[in-house]
Amino acid sequence: MKKQVVLYKKLSPALMARLQEQYEVTLINSLDADGLMQLRDALPRAHGLLGASLKLDAALLDLAPQLEAIASVSVGVDNYDIDYLTRRKILLSNTPDVLTETTADTGFALILAAARRVVELANMVRSGQWSRNIGPAHFGTDVHGKTLGIIGMGRIGEALAQRGHFGFGMPVLYHSQSRKPAVEARFDAQYRSLEDLLKQADFICLTLPLTAQTEGLIGAEQFALMRPESIFINISRGKVVDEAAMIDALRHQRIRAAGLDVFEREPLPHDSPLLQLSNVVATPHMGSATHETREAMARCAVENLLAKRPLQATQNHQALRICRSCAAQSAIRAQASASFTRSSTKPILICPAALGPNASPARTETP
Numbered sequence: 550m551k552k553q554v555v556l557y558k559k560l561s562p563a564l565m566a567r568l569q570e571q572y573e574v575t576l577i578n579s580l581d582a583d584g585l586m587q588l589r590d591a592l593p594r595a596h597g598l599l600g601a602s603l604k605l606d607a608a609l610l611d612l613a614p615q616l617e618a619i620a621s622v623s624v625g626v627d628n629y630d631i632d633y634l635t636r637r638k639i640l641l642s643n644t645p646d647v648l649t650e651t652t653a654d655t656g657f658a659l660i661l662a663a664a665r666r667v668v669e670l671a672n673m674v675r676s677g678q679w680s681r682n683i684g685p686a687h688f689g690t691d692v693h694g695k696t697l698g699i700i701g702m703g704r705i706g707e708a709l710a711q712r713g714h715f716g717f718g719m720p721v722l723y724h725s726q727s728r729k730p731a732v733e734a735r736f737d738a739q740y741r742s743l744e745d746l747l748k749q750a751d752f753i754c755l756t757l758p759l760t761a762q763t764e765g766l767i768g769a770e771q772f773a774l775m776r777p778e779s780i781f782i783n784i785s786r787g788k789v790v791d792e793a794a795m796i797d798a799l800r801h802q803r804i805r806a807a808g809l810d811v812f813e814r815e816p817l818p819h820d821s822p823l824l825q826l827s828n829v830v831a832t833p834h835m836g837s838a839t840h841e842t843r844e845a846m847a848r849c850a851v852e853n854l855l856a857k858r859p860l861q862a863t864q865n866h867q868a869l870r871i872c873r874s875c876a877a878q879s880a881i882r883a884q885a886s887a888s889f890t891r892s893s894t895k896p897i898l899i900c901p902a903a904l905g906p907n908a909s910p911a912r913t914e915t916p
């Protein structure tokens with residue numbers, strides 16, 4: 550008898566067929582109240598789960614006593630309680646790499662949109678308010694040649710640096726857990742303390758994962774260090790930022806503008822004060838949202854499940870064994886690193902124990 554996978558994300562017919570070669574598949578079509586009820590009903594039979602954008606906490610996963618693996622269609626793993634998964638010996642996999650370039654494109658779209666006031670001015674045209682040539686009141690600020698500050702120099706940070714350095718002639722500053730000599734050499738990037746980066750960069754871009762260490766990293770104190778010309782970009786996770794402090798800084802023009810793809814609460818509540826601010830460009834967590842990339846992510850997640858045929862095959866089995874003995878978390882991290890190459894779309898399976906609170910942003914970057 551085939552094992553059961555519960556999908557809480559729709560797959561293309563080709564990927565669905567691929568998954569069904571090995572598993573009995575139950576599809577939960579949407580995550581509305583009905584869908585969540587169906588999910589709760591299906592969990593007791595689930596050996597595998599595949600999906601995204603759902604907080605899978607202990608209350609839900611306790612309903613799935615047979616669960617062996619979760620394939621997340623995301624690079625970020627902040628929706629999972631890693632300690633809980635480790636205790637339950639449930640393998641978690643994510644989909645890094647395939648979304649790097651697309652997410653960096655989103656970052657740059659926000660940089661350009663916020664600096665050149667693209668959304669605000671396009672709305673002006675659309676609403677019939679363009680009656681004469683625009684003047685200084687509608688001018689934006691240049692992007693090319695300005696200083697790009699990247700906080701969290703993982704793959705996405707690197708892809709942003711590449712765009713800034715080669716495409717826009719921007720000096721690149723970065724802050725991350727460790728120095729990145731290769732990045733420094735390729736993009737002339739300079740390492741800064743968080744404080745210095747916040748003081749010196751024109752564009753301050755967050756590309757780091759949400760962890761216990763990064764939650765609330767950018768608050769009132771950090772916004773106070775930025776300059777009135779600074780533009781703040783967040784393509785990581787909303788909770789890395791104290792949203793109230795950010796709103797205050799934007800409202801009082803202590804910083805120039807923000808381009809935000811992620812928020813403390815998603816979907817962003819319709820009455821969020823952010824939506825009242827003309828110096829904010831807000832997008833709906835669309836970092837990786839292109840047809841090509843979302844399909845690549847889904848394929849990667851499917852392969853992650855299939856690679857563990859029957860949910861405990863070679864590499865994963867080894868990871869699981871190491872997890873069980875809790876003996877060599879770093880060996881698993883090394884294994885994950887070794888299987889990653891920039892041009893590869895090979896999925897990486899992550900043992901939960903390898904994603905402890907000190908997991909490096911370079912390996913677990915968001916989004």
Ligand code: DGY
Pocket residue numbers: 601602622623624625626648836837915916
């Ligand atoms: C990711 O892959 O983590 C994206 O941010 C979607 O959640």
